[in-house]
Structure formats: structure tokens, C-alpha cells
Amino acid sequence: MITPEQYSEELYKEDEALINVKRSLAEAGIQDVSVAAGYGRLLTMLVRMSGAKAVLEIGALGGYSGICLARGFAGEEGRLVSLEISDVNAGLASRNMEAAGFGGVAEYMIGEALDSIEELEKRGDRFDLFFIDADKGNYLNYLEKAIALANPGAIIVGDNTLLRGRTLNPDKNGPSVKIMRQFNEQIASNPRLMSTFLPAYDGLALAIVK
Numbered sequence: 489m490i491t492p493e494q495y496s497e498e499l500y501k502e503d504e505a506l507i508n509v510k511r512s513l514a515e516a517g518i519q520d521v522s523v524a525a526g527y528g529r530l531l532t533m534l535v536r537m538s539g540a541k542a543v544l545e546i547g548a549l550g551g552y553s554g555i556c557l558a559r560g561f562a563g564e565e566g567r568l569v570s571l572e573i574s575d576v577n578a579g580l581a582s583r584n585m586e587a588a589g590f591g592g593v594a595e596y597m598i599g600e601a602l603d604s605i606e607e608l609e610k611r612g613d614r615f616d617l618f619f620i621d622a623d624k625g626n627y628l629n630y631l632e633k634a635i636a637l638a639n640p641g642a643i644i645v646g647d648n649t650l651l652r653g654r655t656l657n658p659d660k661n662g663p664s665v666k667i668m669r670q671f672n673e674q675i676a677s678n679p680r681l682m683s684t685f686l687p688a689y690d691g692l693a694l695a696i697v698k
């Protein structure tokens with residue numbers, strides 16, 4: 489028997505641009521922790537369905553999710569700001585975005601994401617969709633900042649909310665696990681959010697800022 493995730497991936501094969509991201513990560517010796525294929529497709533659909541024009545991605549890696557997000561923009565109006573601590577990763581993501589036909593769509597801000605967010609706050613930038621996918625220890629901070637930078641009705645997506653099962657395991661209580669549980673609880677109970685939790689792959693939190 490195959491898993492539901494494998495079945496989904498049989499139905500929807502990754503295309504050349506996304507395969508290229510994976511190939512480039514392997515060639516650079518960088519661990520591939522790109523968003524799962526099915527959730528990448530979901531990101532495209534969320535951007536398209538919501539009509540988001542300004543998207544903030546926290547964690548670029550090789551540009552897999554960046555391509556998925558940019559694919560959701562209808563026409564040429566969309567703008568992606570991507571926060572990445574590694575200049576090597578940001579360079580790779582930028583090249584892969586360009587190869588996928590999205591050159592110039594993304595602005596990469598290199599450094600600690602929280603510092604870059606401070607800069608965005610100073611610039612007065614606001615966003616329609618957030619994809620949180622960087623260091624797990626800052627997920628609660630990223631959630632707080634996303635709510636602060638959200639346009640009304642903005643979508644917040646958080647990846648890896650199950651931490652490969654550690655979130656569910658009462659014997660696992662490391663700092664990232666504790667923060668991820670708090671993040672999931674905040675997403676579920678914050679009165680400013682309408683939300684749900686998708687348990688496929690490594691878990692995905694999905695919320696709308698009311």
C-alpha cells in the first residue's frame with residue numbers, strides 16, 4: 489500500500505522547474521528540506537485563490553516554495569519578499585526562481601529573519617500571505633510579526649508543525665518542540681485568527697487574519 493501523500497504525488501508530478509531546485513540542492517550538498525510537493529501546490533492555490541499580491545516567505549532554501557508561491561500570482565503584479573539567513577541559499581533560490589521564469593519577482597533579504605522583519609516594519613510593508621518555514625525556535629515570534637504585518641484577510645501558513653512526530657510525542661520536550669506546540673495552540677485559539685491544521689506530510693498550519 490502506498491501512503492496518501494505518495495498517491496497525491498503520483499497524481500501530480502513535479503515539473504522540471506521544481507526538479508531543478510532539488511537537483512541544484514543536491515549538487516550544492518545542501519540538505520533538501522523544501523516544502524512537500526502537495527503543500528507546494530497548495531501554496532500556489534492559496535496565492536491564486538486569495539488574489540495575494542504581496543507575499544512574505546520566511547526561509548528560502550533553494551527556491552522551491554518561492555516558485556510555488558510566485559506561480560500563484562495572476563499576471564505580473566505579485567511581489568515576493570523572501571527572508572534567508574544564508575547568502576548561499578538565497579543565491580541558489582534567486583537563480584532557481586529566474587530559471588523558472590520568475591526573475592525579478594522576489595526580493596531576498598539576507599540575515600536573521602527577525603532583523604529583516606524589523607526592516608520591513610520600518611518600511612511600512614504589509615503582506616497578503618505569509619509562509620513561515622525557517623528556524624522552528626522562532627515560530628511564535630514569526631506568528632506574532634505576521635499578524636502585525638498582515639493586511640486584513642491575510643493568510644498565514646506554517647510548515648513542519650508536526651516536527652516529524654515530535655510535536656505529538658509526550659516524551660519529546662526540547663525547546664523547538666515546546667515552541668511548536670505553543671505555535672499550534674496560538675494558531676488554533678488566537679481570536680484574531682480563523683484557522684485549521686492539516687495533518688498530512690509534516691503538518692501545516694493554515695490561518696486567516698480576521
Ligand SMILES: C[S@@+](CC[C@H](N)C(=O)[O-])C[C@H]1O[C@@H](n2cnc3c(N)ncnc32)[C@H](O)[C@@H]1O
Nearest residue numbers: 522523547549552553572573600601621622623
Ligand atoms: C526548511 S528551509 C526552507 C524551505 C523553503 N521554504 C522551501 O520550501 O523551498 C529553512 C530555511 O530557513 C533558513 N533559516 C534558518 N534560520 C533562519 C533565520 N533565523 N533567519 C532566516 N532564515 C533562516 C535556512 O537557511 C533554510 O534555508
